[in-house]
Amino acid sequence: MICLECLDSSIMDVDECQPLYQDVQNFYKGLNMEVDKEIPLRLVDSGFLSKIILFSLCRIVAGLTLAHEMMHGWLRLNGFPYGKLDPYVSEGISVVMSYMWLENEMMSGTDSNVASPSLSSSSNPYIKGPRSQFERKLGEFWKCKMENKVCPIYGDGFRMGYAAVLKYGLKSVLEHMKSEGNFPR
Numbered sequence: 001m002i003c004l005e006c007l008d009s010s011i012m013d014v015d016e017c018q019p020l021y022q023d024v025q026n027f028y029k030g031l032n033m034e035v036d037k038e039i040p041l042r043l044v045d046s047g048f049l050s051k052i053i054l055f056s057l058c059r060i061v062a063g064l065t066l067a068h069e070m071m072h073g074w075l076r077l078n079g080f081p082y083g084k085l086d087p088y089v090s091e092g093i094s095v096v097m098s099y100m101w102l103e104n105e106m107m108s109g110t111d112s113n114v115a116s117p118s119l120s121s122s123s124n125p126y127i128k129g130p131r132s133q134f135e136r137k138l139g140e141f142w143k144c145k146m147e148n149k150v151c152p153i154y155g156d157g158f159r160m161g162y163a164a165v166l167k168y169g170l171k172s173v174l175e176h177m178k179s180e181g182n183f184p185r
């Protein structure tokens with residue numbers, strides 16, 4: 001359940017990241033995948049965050065982690081046979097969700113010439129502001145990183161899951177995962 005992959009770069013303050021948490025939740029809602037507020041927070045509390053109280057790097061990286069962890073929570077809440085899901089399937093689809101969140105993020109928001117997030121109007125880095133050049137570059141970097149990751153679970157799992165989503169749509173992929181425990185080919 002605790003996803004070590006997320007730990008290498010993502011660290012956040014639970015209260016401060018509430019606005020971002022809501023953004024990610026809205027992203028799921030937009031996909032017709034509502035996530036009960038209590039569960040993922042507990043998941044976050046009981047998971048990696050409570051053990052490492054550190055502070056934020058930035059909104060994009062924190063959002064990627066939340067979108068990823070929220071998918072683990074969603075799968076559990078929706079009765080997916082977690083024990084039977086191969087890690088490359090459960091992790092793969094979670095990376096797909098964070099990738100889709102990132103794509104959505106990169107498409108939304110207005111461009112600005114702000115060079116650094118610290119210059120944006122909000123002092124809370126998790127409140128969505130104008131997309132800075134820094135965030136844009138960081139977003140592209142992370143997309144590239146996810147697309148090219150050499151790892152049978154997070155890399156291959158993501159690529160297989162994402163290819164399936166492009167081919168069949170997210171809803172069908174999830175249905176197939178639930179009944180077959182795998183991605184449709």
Ligand SMILES: [Zn+2]
Nearest residue numbers: 003068091094
């Ligand atoms: Zn994970």
